[in-house]
Protein backbone atom coordinates (compact mmCIF):
# COMPACT_ATOMS: atom_id res chain seq x y z
CA UNK A 1 0.00 0.00 0.00
CA UNK A 2 2.69 2.49 1.04
CA UNK A 3 4.73 1.37 -1.96
CA UNK A 4 1.83 2.27 -4.27
CA UNK A 5 1.35 5.66 -2.60
CA UNK A 6 5.06 6.43 -3.00
CA UNK A 7 5.11 5.32 -6.62
CA UNK A 8 2.14 7.56 -7.38
CA UNK A 9 3.77 10.51 -5.62
CA UNK A 10 6.82 10.35 -7.84
CA UNK A 11 4.87 9.51 -11.03
CA UNK A 12 5.89 11.97 -13.80
CA UNK A 13 2.77 11.09 -15.82
CA UNK A 14 0.20 11.50 -13.01
CA UNK A 15 -1.05 14.85 -14.31
CA UNK A 16 -2.24 13.24 -17.56
CA UNK A 17 -5.23 11.62 -15.84
CA UNK A 18 -6.90 15.05 -15.91
CA UNK A 19 -6.72 15.01 -19.70
CA UNK A 20 -9.27 12.17 -19.86
CA UNK A 21 -12.92 11.62 -19.02
CA UNK A 22 -13.32 8.67 -16.65
CA UNK A 23 -16.46 8.02 -14.60
CA UNK A 24 -16.04 8.58 -10.86
CA UNK A 25 -15.18 5.32 -9.11
CA UNK A 26 -14.31 3.38 -12.27
CA UNK A 27 -10.94 1.65 -12.56
CA UNK A 28 -10.47 1.19 -16.27
CA UNK A 29 -8.32 -1.75 -17.39
CA UNK A 30 -9.64 -1.83 -20.95
CA UNK A 31 -7.40 0.76 -22.61
CA UNK A 32 -6.13 -2.18 -24.66
CA UNK A 33 -9.59 -2.46 -26.25
CA UNK A 34 -11.00 1.06 -26.21
CA UNK A 35 -8.91 3.84 -24.72
CA UNK A 36 -10.51 6.49 -22.50
CA UNK A 37 -11.85 9.65 -24.12
CA UNK A 38 -9.50 12.65 -24.09
CA UNK A 39 -11.34 15.74 -22.82
CA UNK A 40 -9.97 17.76 -25.74
CA UNK A 41 -11.78 15.47 -28.20
CA UNK A 42 -15.07 17.04 -27.21
CA UNK A 43 -13.98 20.52 -28.34
CA UNK A 44 -12.37 19.25 -31.53
CA UNK A 45 -15.41 17.19 -32.55
CA UNK A 46 -17.73 20.05 -31.73
CA UNK A 47 -15.68 22.38 -33.94
CA UNK A 48 -15.60 19.72 -36.67
CA UNK A 49 -19.39 19.43 -36.62
CA UNK A 50 -20.56 22.96 -35.82
CA UNK A 51 -18.01 24.94 -37.81
CA UNK A 52 -16.37 22.68 -40.35
CA UNK A 53 -19.41 20.61 -41.33
CA UNK A 54 -22.48 22.71 -40.44
CA UNK A 55 -21.10 26.11 -41.50
CA UNK A 56 -18.20 25.64 -43.86
CA UNK A 57 -19.47 22.51 -45.56
CA UNK A 58 -17.58 21.51 -48.71
CA UNK A 59 -15.00 24.28 -48.30
CA UNK A 60 -13.62 22.42 -45.27
CA UNK A 61 -11.84 19.95 -47.53
CA UNK A 62 -9.40 22.81 -48.19
CA UNK A 63 -10.12 25.33 -45.44
CA UNK A 64 -9.95 22.86 -42.53
CA UNK A 65 -7.38 20.69 -44.32
CA UNK A 66 -9.63 17.61 -44.29
CA UNK A 67 -8.01 16.17 -47.40
CA UNK A 68 -4.58 16.13 -45.79
CA UNK A 69 -5.61 14.70 -42.41
CA UNK A 70 -4.43 11.14 -43.27
CA UNK A 71 -0.85 12.28 -43.76
CA UNK A 72 -0.91 15.16 -41.23
CA UNK A 73 -2.00 12.79 -38.46
CA UNK A 74 0.29 10.10 -39.88
CA UNK A 75 3.22 12.47 -39.36
CA UNK A 76 2.07 13.08 -35.77
CA UNK A 77 2.01 9.34 -35.11
CA UNK A 78 5.28 8.56 -36.91
CA UNK A 79 7.73 9.39 -34.07
CA UNK A 80 5.58 7.44 -31.59
CA UNK A 81 6.30 4.24 -33.54
CA UNK A 82 9.86 5.08 -34.55
CA UNK A 83 9.02 6.14 -38.11
CA UNK A 84 9.84 9.26 -40.12
CA UNK A 85 7.44 11.82 -41.53
CA UNK A 86 6.04 10.60 -44.84
CA UNK A 87 6.10 6.92 -43.82
CA UNK A 88 2.77 6.70 -41.95
CA UNK A 89 -0.76 7.30 -43.15
CA UNK A 90 -3.96 7.13 -41.11
CA UNK A 91 -6.86 5.48 -42.91
CA UNK A 92 -9.48 2.73 -43.01
CA UNK A 93 -9.52 -0.11 -40.47
CA UNK A 94 -6.67 -2.34 -39.32
CA UNK A 95 -8.17 -5.32 -41.16
CA UNK A 96 -8.41 -3.41 -44.45
CA UNK A 97 -4.92 -2.00 -44.01
CA UNK A 98 -3.62 -5.48 -43.41
CA UNK A 99 -5.10 -6.63 -46.71
CA UNK A 100 -3.31 -3.77 -48.44
CA UNK A 101 -0.07 -4.46 -46.56
CA UNK A 102 -0.16 -8.19 -47.40
CA UNK A 103 -0.33 -7.54 -51.14
CA UNK A 104 2.12 -4.67 -50.82
CA UNK A 105 4.63 -6.99 -49.14
CA UNK A 106 3.99 -9.68 -51.76
CA UNK A 107 4.61 -7.09 -54.48
CA UNK A 108 8.19 -6.82 -53.16
CA UNK A 109 8.68 -10.61 -53.43
CA UNK A 110 6.97 -11.63 -56.71
CA UNK A 111 8.97 -14.88 -56.88
CA UNK A 112 7.70 -16.21 -53.51
CA UNK A 113 4.26 -17.39 -52.36
CA UNK A 114 4.35 -18.31 -48.64
CA UNK A 115 2.84 -16.10 -45.93
CA UNK A 116 4.04 -17.09 -42.46
CA UNK A 117 2.11 -16.20 -39.29
CA UNK A 118 1.54 -17.42 -35.76
CA UNK A 119 -1.48 -19.62 -34.96
CA UNK A 120 -2.13 -17.39 -31.98
CA UNK A 121 -2.40 -14.21 -34.10
CA UNK A 122 -5.46 -12.03 -33.63
CA UNK A 123 -8.05 -13.85 -35.79
CA UNK A 124 -8.74 -10.98 -38.21
CA UNK A 125 -5.10 -11.20 -39.31
CA UNK A 126 -5.51 -14.84 -40.28
CA UNK A 127 -8.91 -14.20 -41.85
CA UNK A 128 -7.39 -11.47 -44.04
CA UNK A 129 -4.63 -13.87 -45.15
CA UNK A 130 -7.40 -16.31 -46.10
CA UNK A 131 -8.94 -13.50 -48.15
CA UNK A 132 -5.61 -12.95 -49.92
CA UNK A 133 -5.42 -16.69 -50.66
CA UNK A 134 -8.91 -16.59 -52.16
CA UNK A 135 -7.79 -13.82 -54.52
CA UNK A 136 -4.51 -15.55 -55.39
CA UNK A 137 -4.81 -19.34 -55.06
CA UNK A 138 -1.10 -19.90 -55.68
CA UNK A 139 -0.38 -18.37 -52.25
CA UNK A 140 0.13 -20.53 -49.16
CA UNK A 141 -0.57 -19.63 -45.52
CA UNK A 142 1.82 -21.33 -43.09
CA UNK A 143 0.76 -21.15 -39.44
CA UNK A 144 3.27 -21.99 -36.72
CA UNK A 145 3.69 -21.87 -32.94
CA UNK A 146 7.26 -20.57 -33.04
CA UNK A 147 7.72 -17.90 -35.66
CA UNK A 148 11.44 -17.18 -35.42
CA UNK A 149 12.36 -20.83 -35.98
CA UNK A 150 10.09 -21.10 -39.04
CA UNK A 151 11.48 -18.27 -41.19
CA UNK A 152 13.07 -20.05 -44.14
CA UNK A 153 14.15 -19.05 -47.64
CA UNK A 154 10.80 -19.82 -49.26
CA UNK A 155 8.87 -17.30 -47.12
CA UNK A 156 7.63 -14.16 -48.89
CA UNK A 157 5.92 -12.41 -45.98
CA UNK A 158 6.06 -12.80 -42.20
CA UNK A 159 3.10 -11.37 -40.30
CA UNK A 160 3.73 -10.77 -36.61
CA UNK A 161 1.55 -9.48 -33.78
CA UNK A 162 3.95 -7.29 -31.80
CA UNK A 163 2.04 -7.99 -28.59
CA UNK A 164 -0.10 -11.13 -28.36
CA UNK A 165 -3.69 -10.03 -27.75
CA UNK A 166 -4.42 -12.90 -25.37
CA UNK A 167 -1.23 -13.37 -23.33
CA UNK A 168 0.39 -9.96 -23.69
CA UNK A 169 3.66 -11.60 -24.82
CA UNK A 170 5.95 -9.17 -26.64
CA UNK A 171 7.63 -10.23 -29.89
CA UNK A 172 11.26 -9.37 -30.64
CA UNK A 173 11.19 -6.75 -33.42
CA UNK A 174 14.97 -6.62 -33.86
CA UNK A 175 15.47 -10.40 -33.91
CA UNK A 176 12.53 -11.32 -36.15
CA UNK A 177 13.20 -8.50 -38.62
CA UNK A 178 16.88 -9.45 -38.87
CA UNK A 179 16.12 -13.16 -39.34
CA UNK A 180 13.45 -12.42 -41.97
CA UNK A 181 15.76 -10.14 -43.92
CA UNK A 182 18.52 -12.74 -43.79
CA UNK A 183 16.08 -15.17 -45.43
CA UNK A 184 14.90 -12.55 -47.94
CA UNK A 185 11.39 -12.17 -46.46
CA UNK A 186 9.37 -9.01 -45.81
CA UNK A 187 7.84 -8.46 -42.35
CA UNK A 188 4.49 -6.89 -41.50
CA UNK A 189 4.09 -5.84 -37.86
CA UNK A 190 0.64 -5.65 -36.31
CA UNK A 191 1.13 -2.91 -33.72
CA UNK A 192 -2.45 -2.82 -32.38
CA UNK A 193 -1.31 -3.61 -28.83
CA UNK A 194 1.97 -1.70 -28.84
CA UNK A 195 1.45 1.63 -30.61
CA UNK A 196 1.32 4.38 -28.00
CA UNK A 197 2.26 2.18 -25.06
CA UNK A 198 5.90 1.23 -25.63
CA UNK A 199 8.80 2.47 -27.76
CA UNK A 200 8.41 0.60 -31.06
CA UNK A 201 11.45 1.89 -33.04
CA UNK A 202 10.44 0.63 -36.49
CA UNK A 203 13.22 2.34 -38.44
CA UNK A 204 15.91 1.53 -35.88
CA UNK A 205 15.26 -2.15 -36.61
CA UNK A 206 14.82 -1.74 -40.37
CA UNK A 207 11.12 -2.66 -40.35
CA UNK A 208 9.34 -2.97 -43.70
CA UNK A 209 5.62 -2.53 -43.08
CA UNK A 210 3.31 -2.13 -40.11
CA UNK A 211 -0.36 -1.65 -39.46
CA UNK A 212 -2.34 -0.96 -36.31
CA UNK A 213 -5.39 0.62 -34.78
CA UNK A 214 -5.73 3.92 -32.94
CA UNK A 215 -8.67 3.19 -30.65
CA UNK A 216 -6.65 1.37 -27.97
CA UNK A 217 -3.62 3.08 -26.41
CA UNK A 218 -3.83 6.02 -28.82
CA UNK A 219 -7.28 6.91 -27.44
CA UNK A 220 -8.73 7.72 -30.87
CA UNK A 221 -12.32 6.69 -30.08
CA UNK A 222 -14.60 3.81 -31.04
CA UNK A 223 -13.91 2.72 -34.64
CA UNK A 224 -11.17 5.37 -35.03
CA UNK A 225 -9.24 5.11 -38.31
CA UNK A 226 -6.20 2.82 -38.34
CA UNK A 227 -2.70 3.34 -39.75
CA UNK A 228 -0.17 1.94 -42.22
CA UNK A 229 3.59 2.34 -42.00
CA UNK A 230 5.76 1.68 -45.05
CA UNK A 231 9.52 2.20 -44.89
CA UNK A 232 10.59 5.03 -47.21
CA UNK A 233 12.99 2.68 -49.04
CA UNK A 234 10.05 0.50 -50.18
CA UNK A 235 7.65 3.27 -51.21
CA UNK A 236 8.86 3.68 -54.81
CA UNK A 237 8.54 -0.08 -55.58
CA UNK A 238 5.54 -1.16 -53.59
CA UNK A 239 1.90 -1.43 -54.71
CA UNK A 240 -1.37 -2.26 -53.02
CA UNK A 241 -4.55 -3.61 -54.61
CA UNK A 242 -7.26 -1.24 -53.30
CA UNK A 243 -6.46 1.32 -55.97
CA UNK A 244 -9.05 3.95 -55.18
CA UNK A 245 -8.90 7.58 -56.17
CA UNK A 246 -7.47 8.84 -52.87
CA UNK A 247 -4.33 6.82 -53.59
CA UNK A 248 -3.98 8.34 -57.07
CA UNK A 249 -1.10 10.72 -57.74
CA UNK A 250 -3.54 13.38 -59.03
CA UNK A 251 -7.03 12.51 -57.80
CA UNK A 252 -8.57 15.75 -59.01
CA UNK A 253 -7.36 15.25 -62.58
CA UNK A 254 -10.02 12.52 -62.76
CA UNK A 255 -7.92 10.49 -65.21
CA UNK A 256 -9.34 7.25 -66.57
CA UNK A 257 -6.32 5.17 -65.57
CA UNK A 258 -4.85 4.58 -62.10
CA UNK A 259 -1.43 6.08 -61.35
CA UNK A 260 -0.46 5.70 -57.69
CA UNK A 261 0.89 8.50 -55.55
CA UNK A 262 4.66 8.22 -55.19
CA UNK A 263 4.55 8.47 -51.40
CA UNK A 264 2.62 7.01 -48.47
CA UNK A 265 -0.70 8.29 -49.89
CA UNK A 266 -0.61 5.30 -52.24
CA UNK A 267 -1.96 3.30 -49.28
CA UNK A 268 -5.18 5.34 -49.28
CA UNK A 269 -8.26 4.07 -51.06
CA UNK A 270 -11.33 6.34 -50.84
CA UNK A 271 -12.93 9.14 -48.80
CA UNK A 272 -12.08 8.92 -45.12
CA UNK A 273 -14.42 9.28 -42.07
CA UNK A 274 -13.50 12.87 -41.22
CA UNK A 275 -15.42 13.15 -37.93
CA UNK A 276 -13.59 10.08 -36.61
CA UNK A 277 -10.34 11.57 -37.82
CA UNK A 278 -10.99 14.80 -35.95
CA UNK A 279 -11.79 12.87 -32.73
CA UNK A 280 -8.43 11.08 -33.07
CA UNK A 281 -6.48 14.34 -33.09
CA UNK A 282 -6.86 14.77 -29.31
CA UNK A 283 -5.32 11.38 -28.52
CA UNK A 284 -2.46 11.91 -30.98
CA UNK A 285 -1.74 15.33 -29.51
CA UNK A 286 -1.31 13.82 -26.05
CA UNK A 287 0.80 10.82 -27.01
CA UNK A 288 3.03 12.57 -29.53
CA UNK A 289 4.23 14.95 -26.82
CA UNK A 290 5.33 12.18 -24.46
CA UNK A 291 8.60 10.41 -23.82
CA UNK A 292 7.73 6.78 -24.64
CA UNK A 293 10.43 5.55 -22.24
CA UNK A 294 8.47 7.14 -19.37
CA UNK A 295 5.23 5.58 -20.62
CA UNK A 296 6.90 2.17 -20.81
CA UNK A 297 8.48 2.49 -17.35
CA UNK A 298 5.14 3.29 -15.70
CA UNK A 299 3.35 0.60 -17.69
CA UNK A 300 5.87 -1.99 -16.46
CA UNK A 301 5.57 -0.74 -12.91
CA UNK A 302 1.74 -0.97 -12.97
CA UNK A 303 1.67 -4.45 -14.50
CA UNK A 304 4.38 -5.73 -12.13
CA UNK A 305 2.47 -4.47 -9.10
CA UNK A 306 -0.74 -6.05 -10.39
CA UNK A 307 0.94 -9.44 -10.90
CA UNK A 308 2.65 -9.26 -7.50
CA UNK A 309 -0.58 -8.53 -5.64
CA UNK A 310 -2.84 -10.94 -7.53
CA UNK A 311 -0.34 -13.77 -7.04
CA UNK A 312 -0.06 -12.95 -3.33
CA UNK A 313 -3.79 -12.47 -2.68
CA UNK A 314 -5.63 -14.67 -5.21
CA UNK A 315 -3.86 -18.01 -5.78
CA UNK A 316 -6.83 -19.40 -7.79
CA UNK A 317 -5.84 -17.17 -10.74
CA UNK A 318 -3.03 -18.48 -12.93
CA UNK A 319 -0.75 -16.02 -14.69
CA UNK A 320 -0.87 -16.32 -18.49
CA UNK A 321 1.37 -13.33 -19.31
CA UNK A 322 5.17 -13.40 -19.14
CA UNK A 323 6.43 -12.72 -15.63
CA UNK A 324 9.42 -10.80 -16.95
CA UNK A 325 8.24 -7.22 -17.60
CA UNK A 326 10.65 -6.92 -20.53
CA UNK A 327 8.80 -9.72 -22.32
CA UNK A 328 5.25 -8.41 -22.03
CA UNK A 329 3.28 -5.49 -23.41
CA UNK A 330 0.99 -3.46 -21.19
CA UNK A 331 -1.56 -6.11 -20.42
CA UNK A 332 -1.77 -8.86 -17.84
CA UNK A 333 -3.86 -11.97 -18.36
CA UNK A 334 -4.84 -14.60 -15.84
CA UNK A 335 -6.74 -17.82 -16.47
CA UNK A 336 -9.59 -19.31 -14.48
CA UNK A 337 -12.34 -21.74 -15.56
CA UNK A 338 -14.95 -19.12 -14.58
CA UNK A 339 -13.15 -16.19 -16.21
CA UNK A 340 -16.27 -14.84 -17.94
CA UNK A 341 -18.56 -14.37 -14.90
CA UNK A 342 -15.63 -13.13 -12.80
CA UNK A 343 -15.01 -10.35 -15.32
CA UNK A 344 -18.73 -9.46 -15.30
CA UNK A 345 -18.78 -9.30 -11.51
CA UNK A 346 -15.71 -7.05 -11.59
CA UNK A 347 -17.34 -4.71 -14.09
CA UNK A 348 -20.38 -4.36 -11.84
CA UNK A 349 -18.00 -3.21 -9.07
CA UNK A 350 -16.41 -0.61 -11.39
CA UNK A 351 -13.27 -2.56 -12.33
CA UNK A 352 -13.42 -2.86 -16.11
CA UNK A 353 -11.35 -5.57 -17.81
CA UNK A 354 -12.41 -8.07 -20.43
CA UNK A 355 -12.70 -11.78 -21.15
CA UNK A 356 -11.02 -13.67 -23.96
CA UNK A 357 -11.73 -17.22 -25.01
CA UNK A 358 -11.41 -19.77 -23.63
CA UNK A 359 -10.72 -18.82 -19.99
CA UNK A 360 -8.74 -15.58 -19.87
CA UNK A 361 -9.30 -12.50 -17.72
CA UNK A 362 -7.50 -9.68 -19.53
CA UNK A 363 -6.41 -6.40 -17.97
CA UNK A 364 -4.88 -3.56 -20.02
CA UNK A 365 -2.90 -0.81 -18.30
CA UNK A 366 -2.75 2.70 -19.68
CA UNK A 367 -0.16 4.71 -17.71
CA UNK A 368 -1.88 7.88 -18.93
CA UNK A 369 -4.86 7.48 -16.64
CA UNK A 370 -4.13 4.68 -14.16
CA UNK A 371 -2.33 4.93 -10.83
CA UNK A 372 -0.65 2.34 -8.62
CA UNK A 373 -3.42 2.87 -6.06
CA UNK A 374 -5.95 1.96 -8.75
CA UNK A 375 -4.10 -1.34 -9.05
CA UNK A 376 -4.17 -1.94 -5.28
CA UNK A 377 -7.88 -1.12 -5.05
CA UNK A 378 -8.80 -3.26 -8.05
CA UNK A 379 -7.00 -6.29 -6.62
CA UNK A 380 -8.88 -5.84 -3.30
CA UNK A 381 -12.19 -5.92 -5.20
CA UNK A 382 -11.08 -8.93 -7.24
CA UNK A 383 -10.08 -10.76 -4.08
CA UNK A 384 -13.45 -9.99 -2.50
CA UNK A 385 -15.31 -11.31 -5.57
CA UNK A 386 -13.22 -14.51 -5.55
CA UNK A 387 -13.55 -15.15 -1.82
CA UNK A 388 -17.31 -14.54 -1.76
CA UNK A 389 -17.88 -16.28 -5.10
CA UNK A 390 -19.94 -13.27 -6.16
CA UNK A 391 -19.47 -14.33 -9.78
CA UNK A 392 -21.79 -17.32 -9.24
CA UNK A 393 -24.86 -15.05 -9.43
CA UNK A 394 -26.92 -15.89 -12.55
CA UNK A 395 -26.77 -12.30 -13.86
CA UNK A 396 -23.04 -12.69 -14.47
CA UNK A 397 -23.44 -15.78 -16.67
CA UNK A 398 -25.31 -14.17 -19.62
CA UNK A 399 -23.02 -13.33 -22.54
CA UNK A 400 -23.35 -10.11 -24.54
CA UNK A 401 -22.45 -9.94 -28.24
CA UNK A 402 -19.14 -8.30 -27.32
CA UNK A 403 -17.05 -9.85 -24.54
Ligand SMILES: Cc1ncc(COP(=O)(O)O)c(C=O)c1O
Pocket residue numbers: 093094095096122124125161165190192193213226
Ligand atom coordinates in the same frame (compact mmCIF):
# COMPACT_ATOMS: atom_id res chain seq x y z
C1 LIG B 1 -3.79 -7.55 -32.93
C2 LIG B 1 -5.05 -7.02 -33.54
N1 LIG B 1 -5.13 -6.87 -34.88
C3 LIG B 1 -6.27 -6.38 -35.45
C4 LIG B 1 -7.36 -6.01 -34.68
C5 LIG B 1 -8.66 -5.50 -35.19
O1 LIG B 1 -8.74 -4.94 -36.39
P1 LIG B 1 -9.91 -3.92 -36.76
O2 LIG B 1 -9.51 -2.59 -36.22
O3 LIG B 1 -9.95 -3.99 -38.23
O4 LIG B 1 -11.19 -4.36 -36.13
C6 LIG B 1 -7.29 -6.14 -33.29
C7 LIG B 1 -8.45 -5.74 -32.46
O5 LIG B 1 -8.49 -5.79 -31.28
C8 LIG B 1 -6.12 -6.66 -32.72
O6 LIG B 1 -6.04 -6.81 -31.39
